[in-house]
Amino acid sequence: VNLGPAEIGQRSETVRRSNLSTIVRVLHAGGALSRSDLVARTGLTRSAIRSLTGELVAADLAIEEPPTLLGTPGRPSPVVRLNPEGSISLGLEIAVDSLAATVVGLGGEILALTREPRHRGHSSIDEVIVALARLADHVLDERPADTRLAGIGVAVVGVVRERDGLVSMAPNLGWHDVPLGERLADALALPAAVGVANEADLGALAEHRRGVGVGTDDLVFISGEVGVGGGLIVGGRPLRGAAGYGGEVGHMVVNPAGDACRCGSVGCWETEVGEEKLLRRAGRPDSGGAGSVDALLKDAAGGDLRAIAALGETARWLGLGLGSLVNVLNPRLVVLGGRFGRIFPFIRETLRTELDRHALEAPARLVSVLPAGLGVDAPLIGAAERAFDSILADPAAVIASRLGSAEPANPYERASA
Amino acid sequence: VNLGPAEIGQRSETVRRSNLSTIVRVLHAGGALSRSDLVARTGLTRSAIRSLTGELVAADLAIEEPPTLLGTPGRPSPVVRLNPEGSISLGLEIAVDSLAATVVGLGGEILALTREPRHRGHSSIDEVIVALARLADHVLDERPADTRLAGIGVAVVGVVRERDGLVSMAPNLGWHDVPLGERLADALALPAAVGVANEADLGALAEHRRGVGVGTDDLVFISGEVGVGGGLIVGGRPLRGAAGYGGEVGHMVVNPAGDACRCGSVGCWETEVGEEKLLRRAGRPDSGGAGSVDALLKDAAGGDLRAIAALGETARWLGLGLGSLVNVLNPRLVVLGGRFGRIFPFIRETLRTELDRHALEAPARLVSVLPAGLGVDAPLIGAAERAFDSILADPAAVIASRLGSAEPANPYERASA
Numbered sequence: 102v103n104l105g106p107a108e109i110g111q112r113s114e115t116v117r118r119s120n121l122s123t124i125v126r127v128l129h130a131g132g133a134l135s136r137s138d139l140v141a142r143t144g145l146t147r148s149a150i151r152s153l154t155g156e157l158v159a160a161d162l163a164i165e166e167p168p169t170l171l172g173t174p175g176r177p178s179p180v181v182r183l184n185p186e187g188s189i190s191l192g193l194e195i196a197v198d199s200l201a202a203t204v205v206g207l208g209g210e211i212l213a214l215t216r217e218p219r220h221r222g223h224s225s226i227d228e229v230i231v232a233l234a235r236l237a238d239h240v241l242d243e244r245p246a247d248t249r250l251a252g253i254g255v256a257v258v259g260v261v262r263e264r265d266g267l268v269s270m271a272p273n274l275g276w277h278d279v280p281l282g283e284r285l286a287d288a289l290a291l292p293a294a295v296g297v298a299n300e301a302d303l304g305a306l307a308e309h310r311r312g313v314g315v316g317t318d319d320l321v322f323i324s325g326e327v328g329v330g331g332g333l334i335v336g337g338r339p340l341r342g343a344a345g346y347g348g349e350v351g352h353m354v355v356n357p358a359g360d361a362c363r364c365g366s367v368g369c370w371e372t373e374v375g376e377e378k379l380l381r382r383a384g385r386p387d388s389g390g391a392g393s394v395d396a397l398l399k400d401a402a403g404g405d406l407r408a409i410a411a412l413g414e415t416a417r418w419l420g421l422g423l424g425s426l427v428n429v430l431n432p433r434l435v436v437l438g439g440r441f442g443r444i445f446p447f448i449r450e451t452l453r454t455e456l457d458r459h460a461l462e463a464p465a466r467l468v469s470v471l472p473a474g475l476g477v478d479a480p481l482i483g484a485a486e487r488a489f490d491s492i493l494a495d496p497a498a499v500i501a502s503r504l505g506s507a508e509p510a511n512p513y514e515r516a517s518a
Numbered sequence: 519v520n521l522g523p524a525e526i527g528q529r530s531e532t533v534r535r536s537n538l539s540t541i542v543r544v545l546h547a548g549g550a551l552s553r554s555d556l557v558a559r560t561g562l563t564r565s566a567i568r569s570l571t572g573e574l575v576a577a578d579l580a581i582e583e584p585p586t587l588l589g590t591p592g593r594p595s596p597v598v599r600l601n602p603e604g605s606i607s608l609g610l611e612i613a614v615d616s617l618a619a620t621v622v623g624l625g626g627e628i629l630a631l632t633r634e635p636r637h638r639g640h641s642s643i644d645e646v647i648v649a650l651a652r653l654a655d656h657v658l659d660e661r662p663a664d665t666r667l668a669g670i671g672v673a674v675v676g677v678v679r680e681r682d683g684l685v686s687m688a689p690n691l692g693w694h695d696v697p698l699g700e701r702l703a704d705a706l707a708l709p710a711a712v713g714v715a716n717e718a719d720l721g722a723l724a725e726h727r728r729g730v731g732v733g734t735d736d737l738v739f740i741s742g743e744v745g746v747g748g749g750l751i752v753g754g755r756p757l758r759g760a761a762g763y764g765g766e767v768g769h770m771v772v773n774p775a776g777d778a779c780r781c782g783s784v785g786c787w788e789t790e791v792g793e794e795k796l797l798r799r800a801g802r803p804d805s806g807g808a809g810s811v812d813a814l815l816k817d818a819a820g821g822d823l824r825a826i827a828a829l830g831e832t833a834r835w836l837g838l839g840l841g842s843l844v845n846v847l848n849p850r851l852v853v854l855g856g857r858f859g860r861i862f863p864f865i866r867e868t869l870r871t872e873l874d875r876h877a878l879e880a881p882a883r884l885v886s887v888l889p890a891g892l893g894v895d896a897p898l899i900g901a902a903e904r905a906f907d908s909i910l911a912d913p914a915a916v917i918a919s920r921l922g923s924a925e926p927a928n929p930y931e932r933a934s935a
Contacts, residue, residue, distance in 0.1 A: 260881075262880065269878075269879070269880035270879065270880060319759050331846070333846075335753075335757055336752075336758065338753065340752055340753070340757075341753065341848070342752075342847055342849060343735075343736045343848050343849060343885075344848060344880070344881070344884055346878070346884075347848040347881075349848075349881070350845070350846055352842070352845040352876075352877075352878055353770070353845060354772060354839075354842050354876050355771060355772075355774065356774060357772065357838060358775055365875070365879075366841065366875060366876045366877075367876075422771075424771065425769070426846070428766040428767070429750075429766065429843070429846065430757070430759055430764055431758070431759020431761060431763040431764040432759060458782070458783060459769075459771050459783045459784075461686075461766055461769055461781055462686070462782075463679065463687060464677075464759065464760070464761070464763040464764075464766070467761055468760075
């Protein structure tokens, strides 16, 4: 907080922008609220809430509805909610086995979502761009012509430099230093910025805002497919690290006497808990993908001892690595995404036993392990959520662009009612 | 930022408090600055700086000195620095081989520092409290009678619940759930709060504020003694985790086929890079402490092949674990504290080779490895630094307590000069 003793007028404008941001964040996170609840949740005065929500309504960003009488004491208060059609974001995802697109409305409502299978293996950037552009057209086609786009987020199964969306490394795609952000912005040619991030980082964001991690400020999201990705929320904020590469938990070394990893190292966590090893442990072909894992789970449920043993061994390595992460990060919650969410019911107890064996007692006591609330769509929804970040940070800029140079309402006016 | 549209008078007071905090933080971090430099660094107006530094001077927290003429254009500007005697903090440390105390002045000057050897092994809380109280008396005795204490910080080689200073686990001391914070507050009976934290967390803080990590917002501090501690700075802030237990990197599992660890797990990083293993690898008794490590280093420098091989093996495990941490956290800097700082010159190349082998290329390119700038005193200095946090956050509260109910100067007055 460093407002500086500028002119009162300038300070008022700074405070107005900040208060608008607070209101939009609260509504985006928590859904519709009465004006009275907004007063309670933001600490702003009733007259400020009235005036600022009026601005949001005028700019089509919010909708006010008549109060519902619930038998509570006091005068009923109009209900404010964000307008999902007033500002949308486009989320795209490049996963190992699929490509996906979604349109999310301000406030978090999913307005469209489509996912199509992708041939596992290397793909050229050109192929992927064409396919994503087609999916984007598809989900956007259903929107009204005057829909306004807040931003475009892209989740990719790889190591991403977030500044410019360069994919430094994506072994599952065969990519090395691919300028995905730039290429996609050119191809889509939409009037909004494109932000690219690692799929697990976005999965963490989505679970923190919309999934099992709501209200939990320290969480580890791990996503298991062929590789293992991770996304970390620390003190309520995504851990980015120096350049957005943070969270590559799949490449912690857990078994130096183990297998070579595609990354060039040896004994990475993903060599022990990834899908290929699970299938090999069960004596099955390791290139089978989601269908093979489903078949293995079905056999395990039916009592197949080799499938059960393979799941147990994977669970032990999963618990061991989670123990390390619990010691380093002291999270309140570990969220298992991707394939890990599906196998969780089969490995829950072994995983927990191993976690407790390797984590220190004090942080182990504090941590829960849960499957992703948003299932396999967590990274895709996270991509769309990330694309709202600029409107959440400064809705006043959007209001100004929509209402032209009209004087903003004065948030300090003393309203009579 | 959620000031809310309160009365202008209240907002002015909020802004004044915040601006005072900004000024004190800038001076505490950067040392003496001319008023003009303060204007440039804080974005505040000249008149606000004049008025607010006036308040700090009146409360004995800062000193203004006549301008020095340096041949720069423009009117010379008085130099402002924090008054190290105006507010001090007491730092204490419980390390494996020593106990220490320091007095640091506001602005970071070390006014006194004493360290005495401690018998390695288990100690009763009573013994330790008595010894620390004696050291505290010793460093405080030299201070003038009217010195005002901003806070007391304690670094301890163990897992600490920061909320109340409970030491959950300190195997080197033989402690389990020891209420160190409470006991020390009672014994010292000084008019300031006692905050307890893990020694490596405080080492990280100290290196970030005063050492090789100044200006680096993502760093990993690791401290090697018998055990291995870690402190993490993420996005410019200490990583605490859910309860302050974060950063226990010594208990990442790096070798599941390795040795049992004192923590109850197997193959923890500290079993491979700790002092005992280094000494055993060199065929020496493993209970020797600092002196034995020094002897080993001397022999290695003299060409002793077994000592050289032992250091090489420790370097490989150190690099492997750092590779994992680089993948998880994407730090800009790794700071080697404690004994690691001393052995670093002997292992630099092997360590770097192994780090690069296990870390992904993108984050590996961005990370440097350096020995601690503050040497073995990093945790102790961090303890004293942490104790300044409340005065840095709200110097206005201290001003109010010192100047009584006098009206504060108006930071918005238009000064004529």
